[in-house]
Amino acid sequence: MKDYKDIPGKVYHTDIVLINLDKDKDRLKESVDELSKFGLTFKRIPGIKDEIPGRGFSLATINALKAIPNGGIILEDDVELVDFWLPELPEGWDMIYFGANLTEDVERVNDDLVRVFGAWTTHAILYSKKAVSKILKEYDYETCGIYDGWLRKTFLRNNKCYMVTPMQAYQRDSWSNILKHRVSYRNTLDFNYNKFIKKADK
Secondary structure, three states, X not given: OOOHHHOOOOOOOOOEEEEEOOOOHHHHHHHHHHHHOOOOOOEEXXXXXXXXXXXXXXXXXXXXXXXXXXXXXXXXXXXXXXXXXXXXXXXXXXXXXXXXXXOOOOEEXXXXXXXXXXXXXXXXXXXXXXXXHHHHHHOOHHHHOOHHHHHHHHHHHHOOEEEEOOOOEEEOOEEEOOOOEEEOOHHHHHHHHHHHHHHHOO
C-alpha cells in the first residue's frame, strides 16, 4: 500500500469532508473506523433530510463543496477504502474519482488513471479549486436535477475528470437514504469497471 501523503511531487489536499445525516451515528462511527485505517481525518458536513431524497443528497453535496473552496476530497459516509493514494495528476485536472460506477467508455491516460466521460456515484471524489468554483456556478438542483446525474450527463463530458486504477473506494453494503432500501453496489462497480477498463486497455 502506498502512503498518499508521502509520495514526492504528488498532488494532495488536506481538506477532507464527509457527508453524514445527523440520525446516522452508526455510519459516522463506521466512517471514522474506516478512514483511520489510512490515517485520514475529516470535517463532518451534515446531510440534509428532505422529502425528496435526491434533493437532500444534492444540497448536502453543494454544502460540502462550499466547505472546500480551495479544492479537496468529499466522501460519503458509506465509503469503503481498499487503498488510498494519489498518482501524478494531469495538468488542468478537475475531478479525480477514487471509485465510480462507470457508464461509458474511458480513455487510458497512464498506468494509474483513466479519463471518465460518464459515471454514477460520488462516494469518494477529489475536486480541484477550479472544479469547485465551476460546479457552484453551474449546478442548481431545481434546473439540473440530482447531482450525480448532472455530473454524468454534463460535467464529465465537458471537463477533465479521471478515475484512479485500480479503484480504491467502494460503498459499504448499507441502507440507501435515497432509494429507501438496503443496497450493495460492489458487484456492479466491479462489473462495469472490468467492462470499460478492459475495452480501454485492448
